Amino acid sequence: MTIADYARQIPNELVNAVRSMMIATSIVGIVLGIIALIWPGATLLVIGVLFGISLIVAGLFRIYTAFAANLLSGGWRFVLGLVGVLILAAGIIALFNPEESLVFLAIFIGIGWIFQGVADLAHAVAGSVHTPRWLLVLSGVVAIIAGIVMMAIPGLALATFLWVAAIMLIVVSVVTLVTLPKKIEEPTI
Numbered sequence: 001m002t003i004a005d006y007a008r009q010i011p012n013e014l015v016n017a018v019r020s021m022m023i024a025t026s027i028v029g030i031v032l033g034i035i036a037l038i039w040p041g042a043t044l045l046v047i048g049v050l051f052g053i054s055l056i057v058a059g060l061f062r063i064y065t066a067f068a069a070n071l072l073s074g075g076w077r078f079v080l081g082l083v084g085v086l087i088l089a090a091g092i093i094a095l096f097n098p099e100e101s102l103v104f105l106a107i108f109i110g111i112g113w114i115f116q117g118v119a120d121l122a123h124a125v126a127g128s129v130h131t132p133r134w135l136l137v138l139s140g141v142v143a144i145i146a147g148i149v150m151m152a153i154p155g156l157a158l159a160t161f162l163w164v165a166a167i168m169l170i171v172v173s174v175v176t177l178v179t180l181p182k183k184i185e186e187p188t189i
Contacts, residue, residue: 015181015182018181019180019181022176022177022180022181023177023180025173025176026173026174026176026177027173028173029169029170029172029173029176030169030170030173030174032166032169033166033167033168033169033170033173034166034170036162036163036165036166036169037163037166037167037170040159040162040163040166043162043166044099044102044158044159044162045098045099047098047102047105047162048094048098048099048101048102048105049095049098051094051098051101051102051105052091052092052093052094052095052096052098052101053091053095054091055087055088055090055091055094056088056091056092056095057091058087058091059084059085059086059087059088059089059090059091060084060088061084062080062081062083062084062087062088063081063084063085063088064084065080065084066078066080066081066084067081090104102154102155102158103154103155105158106150106151106154106155106157106158107150107151107154109147109150110146110147110148110149110150110151110154110157111147111151112147113143113144113146113147113150114143114144114147114148114151115147116140116143116147117139117140117141117142117143117144117145117146117147118140118144119140120136120137120139120140120143121136121137121140121141121144123136124136124137124140
């Protein structure tokens with residue numbers, strides 16, 4: 001069976017449902033991308049608030065896990081609960097001061113990229129069998145530089161991220177609209 005044979009077996013109702021969903025999400029993507037380009041400050045503010053909410057949820061989950069994890073020792077449960085309280089407190093602070101939380105988020109991302117870069121360089125030195133050495137070195141260097149830039153100028157880095165992401169969201173949404181699945185014509189007998 002070919003892919004075309006499989007495509008003919010998909011009912012047109014399902015194709016229509018998928019098309020409708022793709023159209024709706026593409027329109028939302030285009031609108032959100034335009035909003036992010038027109039009002040980057042407001043968009044970053046929303047991201048800061050969402051970051052705060054996600055930290056609150058993560059902190060509450062850790063606290064719940066500390067109480068519910070009966071198989072862990074008391075020490076581990078205490079540490080898990082303490083980490084949960086710290087994450088919860090960071091989330092509350094981020095929620096009430098989303099601009100500052102974005103700087104924290106940028107620094108956190110920068111640190112993560114630096115660690116990823118160091119790990120890539122370590123894999124290059126160790127001689128990975130899965131990835132060419134030069135590619136690991138390139139990836140490691142780029143990640144470290146990106147991490148340093150993100151930590152040194154977090155505001156500009158986040159604004160650039162937002163700008164690039166908004167443009168990509170618009171482009172991907174338009175491409176999705178252009179490549180919508182078509183109904184399969186039923187053969188007439």
